[in-house]
Amino acid sequence: MALAPLPFDLRPLDGLSDDDLREALGAAFSDYLVPVRFDDREALAQFLRRQGVDLTLSMGAFRPDAPQLLGVVLLAPQWKASPPWMRLATLGIRPEARGLGVARPLLSAAIASAWSLGAEEMRLEVFAQNARALALYTAMGFKPLHRLYGYELELAQDAIADCPIPIPNRLDASTAQQWLQARQPQDQAFQMSASMVPLLPPDTLFWQSGQALLAGREPLPGQVTVSIAVDRSTGSADLQNLIRHWAFAAGPAPIHRFTVPALQAEHTGAVAWEMLGAERSPLFQWQMAMKRPA
Ligand SMILES: CC(C)(COP(=O)(O)OP(=O)(O)OC[C@H]1O[C@@H](n2cnc3c(N)ncnc32)[C@H](O)[C@@H]1OP(=O)(O)O)[C@@H](O)C(=O)NCCC(=O)NCCS
Incomplete structure (x- = not known):
């Protein structure tokens, strides 16, 4: 009943x-x-x-x-x-x-x-495993746009014998924000976008190379929490370079463990984590969108 x-x-x-x-x-x-x-x-x-x-x-x-x-x-x-x-x-x-x-x-x-x-549009992120919310959003007219993955990557420092070339640029927060505003894709996941930069803790580091930007913190040696990772280069070569450079240069730990939240889209850098052997987190999100009806 x-x-x-x-x-x-x-x-x-x-x-x-x-x-x-x-x-x-x-x-x-x-x-x-x-x-x-x-x-x-x-x-x-x-x-x-x-x-x-x-x-x-x-x-x-x-x-x-x-x-x-x-x-x-x-x-x-x-x-x-x-x-x-x-x-x-x-x-x-x-x-x-x-x-x-x-x-x-x-x-x-x-x-x-x-x-x-x-x-003109509405967007949201929902865990793919949240069947009830997903059913509701779908019934209301939202359509899946991109999968947003999370990753864990362990990178041994001795696997990176030479400093990765090109050497990336270290940016301050406001330059990083401007860089993202000018280059992030229009459908960049909100919590990995320029809007987030002013809210990141002051010890966040911003590295940029070519078409990629990587922001994160290393509160304990070897434990890197990624906040933003964006790459528009083919095969995400630029982001791979940034990740390898971090592990090579940022600290003395023999292994660097990178934790990426479930916000990394396939078209903006997920490939980089996969190419370096990262493990996908079991939970991933759908970015969904609905256009304003004509
Ligand atoms: C998601 C949420 C807001 C939906 O509210 P609700 O009152 O539970 O919604 P409904 O009961 O109308 O269910 C929504 C749809 O899911 C379906 N559904 C219900 N239980 C379900 C289940 N266990 N698995 C899959 N689908 C289910 C319903 O049939 C309904 O689909 P329909 O409208 O096509 O019949 C609510 O469950 C909630 O607050 N969950 C916790 C917080 C959360 O997940 N928020 C979303 C964050 S993105």
Whole structure:
């Protein structure tokens, strides 16, 4: 027997207290595929910044008879892009409100609002293994654009006998941001794009060579966390050079282990990690998109 739909009101989120939003997001993501924590206000603020969220455009489904938030859709406008587009930063429904007709109208309202504000396209990323979300986005008209892979690569320093040539350029953050703005593909995954550069920790290193840029940190010798990797060169030769150069030059560790989040598209550098023997992470994301209807 189908359950009766849950009544709710749709309202903007900007009047909501941080704690109420934190509680609702914490509940909605409590059983998510990867841990997402909203432990305190700073964790929430950091999440919203990294996702580019504009709360004045984002919406919540509220129970009509109580202040409880049943679900949220967070939107991140990209008005400076040409053409302008809207990123669906996330959608989450608290477990007890799922399957009760909240998700579709909430998402429909967000899509309608994106078109009415002038977006030409909507984009999102969703884990391929998140069958429920994938089914919902597909039913609402989103189409898969690119697979976004994550990697683990171990590179032994003695495997790189000579300094890789050409020697890359070390950039400061603002030059790296400008370089990305001018060269990143239009469909670059948001969290590996120029928009992320100002949010990266101050010890992030930026290396550039030819048509590739690699940004990351090495908080412990040999443990490299990659933030951004973009390459437009054939066979991703330029990114391979940057990765090998990092392992050769950056530190004294005998082995460098690079961790790449599930954001690396095939057409912007995934080949480089594969050619160097990296292991693909079991979880990958779909970048999905929907064009504004004519
Ligand atoms: C994803 C989410 C927002 C969907 O909300 P919901 O209320 O569960 O949505 P629905 O019950 O309408 O289900 C959505 C679709 O998935 C299908 N579905 C339900 N359970 C499913 C399952 N276990 N596996 C595959 N598909 C499933 C439904 O049939 C429905 O498809 P239909 O509209 O074609 O019938 C919600 O489950 C959620 O918050 N999950 C945790 C956070 C999350 O993953 N957010 C997305 C991040 S990108």
